[in-house]
Amino acid sequence: MSYVAAMTEFQPLTTPAVRLSALRLSFGAHLAVDDVSLDILPGDFVAILGPSGCGKTTLLRLLGGFLTPDQGTIEIDGADVTSQGPERRPTNTVFQGYGLFPHMTVRQNVSYGLKIAGRSTPAEIRDQVDQALGLVRMNDFAERNSRALSGGQQQRVALARALVMRPHVLLLDESLAALDLKLRHQMQDELRRIHREIGGTFVFVTHDQNEAFFLANKVAVMNKGRIEQFAAPSDIYHRPSTRFVATFVGEANVIEGRRENGTVMIGDGQFLASSGPDGPVEIMIRPEDIRLGKDVSGAAMTLRATLIDQVFQGSFLKLTFAGESGRHYVATLNDEPRGTARALGEKLDLSWDIGRMRVFDKGAA
Amino acid sequence: MTTDTAKTSLGLALPALGLNAFLFILPLGYFFVVSFLQVKAYQIALSPTFGNYARALREYPDALLSTLGLAFIVAILVTLLGLAYALACRFLKESWGNLLLAIALITLFGGYLAKLYAWRTILGGNGIVNSGLMELGLIGEPITALLYNDFAVILALTHYTLPLAILPIYGALKAVDDLPIAAARDLGASGWRVFCDIVLPQCAQGLFSAFALTLLFVAGDAIAPRLLGGTSSTMIGVFIQNQFGFRVNAPLGSALAFTMIAGSALILIAVAFLGNRALRPRSAL
Ligand SMILES: Nc1ncnc2c1ncn2[C@@H]1O[C@H](COP(=O)(O)OP(=O)(O)OP(=O)(O)O)[C@@H](O)[C@H]1O
């Protein structure tokens, strides 16, 4: 751990731990990673979030040195590593498919990297391996053949095998996906703790938004090989920069409209001042930002709608409304007073703050 | 395991066992019995003896040892070449790998004899090698030492058994997953270490199959030495053939064959033991 601390301490603060510049990689005609640029700072815990097949694993493999980009460069701690193989990079990877050595025991798997590095005595290796196995709760399986493990157990051994190396940059590819919910939450806590303790930079690929928000201090939302937004979780959620981000992360009402002369007509009798070129736009409002009742402040918009569905979801109620135009709006409300039941077909006033809306130009990237 | 599954697996194994008994155990068993009998007046007499084995060890030790030695050399050579070839098939870009594999399979065509005669022509006095070298002015007259010696036998047997040996090695390599290889590199292993620590241990069985296949084939061959070998060191197969043939001494021939089998088995056991030790992952140092 002192190794990582020493490495980061004497770097000028501006040197990113990882810098991706205009990375591009295609498999045949398929552009898997499309013009990705990203600066990851030392100590960052970055989540790469995106739907299946959007290129997350490919991006991580580029970072780890298993793929060479068609274009662009990869720098780690200011050094260009684009042409270096994985054995020369200060990175370690936890693979989506685990990749345990099937002819070795759990202990042999986890100690392999330390043996190769040749910096520790056998006793030290033993201690470090025991410690790493403890972190992932696999001590009891140390002498087990790695073939005789369940998926979740294999995943934890793969995690221990990378963690034990105390890598400068740790790359994790959906590394908790095979675990049950309880173990998964435990391991998430562990990962956060490990990151705080040993420091270093973590890059975690996931398609689970909750996991990304829980673990990461920065989230890169990926779609079709591109990074659509790279920001803190709250910015991703509250200030999505594209319609994709708005709808992929959390729930969103998306309302089609038109902008003319700086005014967006939403329909259902609503207008909104919004600067930008004339043309079709989409407006996003989160369900929890919609309130019941008329607004009197003037900084909000109000419309009348008919309740067509309500669902009790424990900590909140989910209400679906139909506006006069027939468009649906989903609102989530606290169940207060408890056990409130509204009659379906009831006409109610909905309102929300104008500042909570996001306007996306349609057709623009 | 429950008795039910034990029953079904026995049921499934029965046809294979039967086939084995018919093709392998029956004839071998017959000759094994014969190897303890004697020949009297050109007839096999039912009087048991160890005399055939004593004679085999007394009269043919040179042939037995040199045959085992030659078989060992060819088996090592073929296993190494087969490994190199199979590695290329497995790890080159997919289309190239498949092409190499197809070439190896195609060379299986053409019988054994055809290949031996081909080598006779290539290595002979007017063969391609000699006329080529003479054409280039490197030699004045044909090198006769190319043919009718162990070198020619080893060359021809290596050539013939190589494609057969490539198959089990390739099969084993095909089963080696890409991900553990990537993981080993990620943990800092050089290409050579990945090969030794990850690839080799996982294809050990394929290597052993290739080695055993080659060793047993060469140890039992009587044709290559006859066509390409010299007169000085005749392989045991030739003697065995003679005993069964014009010497009409099947018991001695059988004893020679079983001595050879025992020798081969010893080599295989030793190789399996040493290979296992060399490739087993070290436990926590
Ligand atoms: N070796 C390959 N050859 C050809 N196409 C590939 C290869 N690897 C990935 N792809 C394609 O590139 C795209 C991105 O794949 P990638 O594995 O990076 O997705 P992912 O975001 O990790 O998805 P998931 O969440 O399902 O793991 C996919 O469309 C995939 O089919």
Ligand SMILES: [Mg+2]
């Ligand atoms: Mg993936």
